[in-house]
Amino acid sequence: MTLQYTSELLGTFFFAISGALAIRDHQQNDLFGAGFTGFVTAIGGGTLRDIMLGSYPLVWIEDIYFLYAVIAGVIVAYFFFEYLIQLRRTFLIFDAIGLSLFTIVGVEKALSLGVRVEIAAIMGMFTAVMGGVIRDVLTNETPVIFRKEIYATACLAGASLYLTLYYLDVDRNTNVIISSVFILVIRLLAVKYKLSLPAFRRKL
Amino acid sequence: MTLQYTSELLGTFFFAISGALAIRDHQQNDLFGAGFTGFVTAIGGGTLRDIMLGSYPLVWIEDIYFLYAVIAGVIVAYFFFEYLIQLRRTFLIFDAIGLSLFTIVGVEKALSLGVRVEIAAIMGMFTAVMGGVIRDVLTNETPVIFRKEIYATACLAGASLYLTLYYLDVDRNTNVIISSVFILVIRLLAVKYKLSLPAFRRKL
C-alpha cells in the first residue's frame, strides 16, 4: 500500500466519522441520514477534484475499500457516539486530520495529472474542504470555509509548502509528513486561539 | 422503445411536475422559476450519476425528448395547478412514481457500465433522490433525504431487491416491475403511516 493510498483511505475514514457526527436532531436523524452525511463528507472533495480534472473512474467507484472506509467511520461514530460527542474537540481533531491528509492527496493527484502548481494547490484545498462544504450545504449550515477560524487557508498554506519542498527535491515521504503536520498544527492552533484573517469587508 | 427508455422518460415527466409544483411564493414564482425547478428536479439525479460514472454525452443533452418531457410536465403543472395542489397526496404520488422508476433506471445504467453491485445500488438511489436534493438546496428547503419518512432508504431497498433478483436470473421486465412497485409501496406506506428509521443520534 502506497503512502498516498493509505492517506486517502484514512482521510476517508476520519471524514466519515466527522460527517456522521454532524447530523442534527432536526434532520433525518437515522442510520441512513448519518451514513449519507458521512459519505458525502468523505468522498465529496475527491469526487469534485476528479470530475474537475476529468480523471475517471472516480476513486471510490473503482475501489470498493473507500465505501468500506466510510461505513467503518459511520459505525464507529454510531457506537462511540456518547464518547465522541462529549469531547467537542474530538470532532475538530478528526476533521483536522482529514483536512491535512486530503490536502496532500489532492495536490499529489493533481500534479500526477500534469496541471500547474497553482491549480494543484487549489485542487489540494478543494479535496480537503469541499466534502465538508457539500455536507454543510445539504444540512443548511454555514459552510465550514466561511466560518471564522482559519480553515481552507491552512490547506492552501500546506499545499504551498508541499509544492515548495517538492521543487526543492525534498524526499517525498518526508515532504508528505512535514506538510500534513503543518496543516494539522495551523488548524488546531487556529481553533484553540480563534485565529482568523483580517476582514475583507471594512466597516464604512 | 425499450422499457428503460420509457421509464426514464416517464420519470422525467413526473419529476418535472413535482418540481414545478414545489415552487414557493417567496421565490421567483413565474414560468421560468417553475420551469427551472422542474428541470433540475427531473434531470439532476441522472446528470449527477452520469457525471460520476463518466458516461457521456448526458442523456438529456443527446436526446431532446427529455427536454420535451420536462416542458410537458411543467405545462401540466401549470394548467392543472389548482387540482394538483389541492390534493396534497398528488405531489407525493408523482414524486414516488418518479423515485421508483429512476432508481431502477439508475441501477441498470450503472450495471451496464460495469460497476460493482454496491456502487450500482448507490447510483440507483442517487438517480432517484439527487434531483430533489438539488431542487431543495436551490429553494432553501431541508433536502428530501433528511426528512422524517423513509425516502432514500426505500430506493436503496428497491435497488437491492433488483440486484438480488438480477443475480437470481429473474426475467428483466418482471424484475423491473417487481422492484419498482416495491419502492412505490414502501414510500407510500412510509408517508401514510409516518414510518421512519430509528434515530442515529441518541439523547444524552
Added chain:
Amino acid sequence: MTLQYTSELLGTFFFAISGALAIRDHQQNDLFGAGFTGFVTAIGGGTLRDIMLGSYPLVWIEDIYFLYAVIAGVIVAYFFFEYLIQLRRTFLIFDAIGLSLFTIVGVEKALSLGVRVEIAAIMGMFTAVMGGVIRDVLTNETPVIFRKEIYATACLAGASLYLTLYYLDVDRNTNVIISSVFILVIRLLAVKYKLSLPAFRRKL
C-alpha cells in the same frame, strides 16, 4: 486574442468583482472568503457547462489567465470597496455585464461541441447564471435566478436571439455585440423598472 476568449476573460473579471463584493459580515469576511466567493462566481457557470458537455480540460485549469482574472477582480474589489459598495448599481452592472458576456460565450462553446440549439441556449444560460447560483447556495442567499426581476430569462432571450441571427448568417462579431447588448439592456431595464414575469403559482 479571439473575441470569445476576450469575452470569457472579461466576464470572469467582472463576475469575480461581483462575487467578492457579495461576501457578508456574518461569513468568513476575509481575503480568503472573498477570494473563494469571487472564484466560485466567476468560474462556476463555465465549469458546470464544460462538465455537463464533457469538455476537458476545464478552461481555467488549462489556461492560468482565468485564475489571474479572478485574482485581479478580487483585488479591485478590495481596493475600491468603499466606492463600489456605495454605488448599489455598480454591483448590478458588473453582474449584468458578466451575464451578457458569459451567455454568448456559453452558447458558442456549446455550438462548437455540436449540440442542438435548445441545449446550446440552456448552456448559455447556465454559463451565465450558475456561478451566481452556486455563490448564493454557499452563502445561504436565495439564488439569483429565483429573485423577482428578470434574470435568467434575459439570458435565455439573448441566447435565442444569438441563435436566430446565427442561422440567418449574420456576421459573428455583429451577432455577439447585438446579442450581448440585448441581454444587458433587458437586465438593466428589469432592475430599473422591477420587471418580472407573470406568476406561475396562482392564488387559490
